[in-house]
Amino acid sequence: MSYDVVFQNARIVDGTGSPWYRGDVAVTDGRVAAVGWVHDNADTVIDLKANVIAPGFIDIHTHSDFTLPANRTAHSKVRQGVTLEIVGNCGTSAAP
Numbered sequence: 001m002s003y004d005v006v007f008q009n010a011r012i013v014d015g016t017g018s019p020w021y022r023g024d025v026a027v028t029d030g031r032v033a034a035v036g037w038v039h040d041n042a043d044t045v046i047d048l049k050a051n052v053i054a055p056g057f058i059d060i061h062t063h064s065d066f067t068l069p070a071n072r073t074a075h076s077k078v079r080q081g082v083t084l085e086i087v088g089n090c091g092t093s094a095a096p
């Protein structure tokens with residue numbers, strides 16, 4: 001097995017509510033392919049030096065439906081790890 005990227009020596013927070021644990025995360029074609037201790041080859045290996053790796057965060061109250069049309073890349077969210085947003089919680093929305 002060969003992966004595109006392996007993030008080694010991470011503190012893995014898997015989003016299940018379990019405590020973090022040490023290991024590697026392998027990615028192929030933009031998707032997580034393995035979690036644990038990965039010993040297979042990879043095109044790129046990144047040593048996280050015990051930094052945390054986690055799934056994307058869900059921002060459960062945003063108003064990005066008003067700002068995304070003007071700022072389509074949403075770097076301010078993506079760079080914080082936000083990968084999903086819920087809009088319209090206040091009863092208003094840019095959508096009809």
Ligand SMILES: [Zn+2]
Binds near residue numbers: 061062063089090
């Ligand atoms: Zn609101």
